[in-house]
Amino acid sequence: MKVLFLAPQPFFVERGTPIAVRFAVETLCQAGHEVDLVVLHGGEDIAMPGLTLHRVKRPPFVGEVPIGLSPAKILCDLFLVATAFRLLSRKRFDVIHAVEESVFPALAARAFRRFKLVYDMDSLMGDQVVEKWPRLAPLRRLFAAIERWPMRRADLVMPVCAAIADRVRALAPGQTIQLLPDVATPVAAASPNAGPVLDLRTVVGSATTSIALYVGNLESYQGTDLLIDAFAQLPPGCDCHLIIVGGRPDHVEAARARARAVRAGERVSLIGPAPLAHLPALLRQADILCSPRLKGVNTPMKIYAYMQAGRGIVATDILSHTQVLDQSRALLVPPGAAAFAGAVAALAADRALRERLGVAAARYAEEEYGADAFQRRLLAGYATLLDEHSALPRLSMVTASARADQLG
Incomplete structure (x- = not known):
């Protein structure tokens, strides 16, 4: 036709x-x-x-x-x-x-x-x-x-x-x-010759700190302010660092200012956009994948890539996420900084939980998406x-x- x-x-x-x-x-x-x-x-x-x-x-x-x-x-x-x-x-x-x-x-x-x-x-x-x-x-x-x-x-x-x-x-x-x-993760759609993948450990500067990762644009509906606020509220004993990948330059600078304002600057790194071809490798380097989205009904494309990566996911308990995720494949929490911080801390402290959720999510992504x-x-x-x-x-x-x- x-x-x-x-x-x-x-x-x-x-x-x-x-x-x-x-x-x-x-x-x-x-x-x-x-x-x-x-x-x-x-x-x-x-x-x-x-x-x-x-x-x-x-x-x-x-x-x-x-x-x-x-x-x-x-x-x-x-x-x-x-x-x-x-x-x-x-x-x-x-x-x-x-x-x-x-x-x-x-x-x-x-x-x-x-x-x-x-x-x-x-x-x-x-x-x-x-x-x-x-x-x-x-x-x-x-x-x-x-x-x-x-x-x-x-x-x-x-x-x-x-x-x-x-x-x-x-x-x-x-x-x-x-x-x-x-x-899920349409790698074939990525541009060729994208160059070397960033080593997230070099960003964090530690071999033992848990890495939480957010990938996507920084529009307000994505909830990145909530995410940064959550890292300002992590319990003192939680050794976890947030890396944010993506966003226009002005949005990245605004997010950095937010992190400084809530005194989360040492826990949060913003590295700007990365090539789509790098996405699977970046996700696999993380321990925790975050989606703090605040509204919407359509499921973000990154959720399918998150699931395929086989890592522990924390997401807000809204329809945009729950059409694909449930508590067997992710930690779903109300859209608030305190609840999100608690879920991040729980995953950072429990490797077995991260692995269980990640395996279930990856299996579901392969079968359905x-x-x-x-x-x-x-x-x-x-x-x-x-x-x-x-x-x-x-x-x-x-x-x-x-x-x-x-x-x-």
């Missing part, structure tokens, strides 16, 4: 949605589909058989594309829409695979083109708007009604987590749904788009087990 894949993100960059997009595109191309991928400005060009990459021009006065909704992001999206419509005017596509907000122009395009529509849902957009701008809370019902439109009109909805799938079932009864969680499971789910979803006139040989990778795995 000919697929127009709309991904309103910079690409390729080493962060959540672009990583998932790359892995999805690779899967479709390997299955024999022809994919035209439209992405925002910024990022690294990639090439593979079956893929044509279309990068939109950078809008005036816009630099780096910010995470989340913003005026700059909306302007970037408008440039993506213009590129997508130019492609639709020149070429016929069997499928439009629309990530997040790109589903709305894809639906509008049905006024003059016939195609199957896949809605790739990474979040509940209406909830995100209200979380970012609480003053818009009175409009929550309007946002839900707008979001219900693509849920009902798409041919296939692919939610990233069970909570979003449940929302789709409630708002669009009878819709075809294929759950598509992120893949490995590369094979991701490919099987994606191709099973695409199999539902076929009718008697479609090119069946192009889905030769879809097996009977893949069809059985469909969740609808």
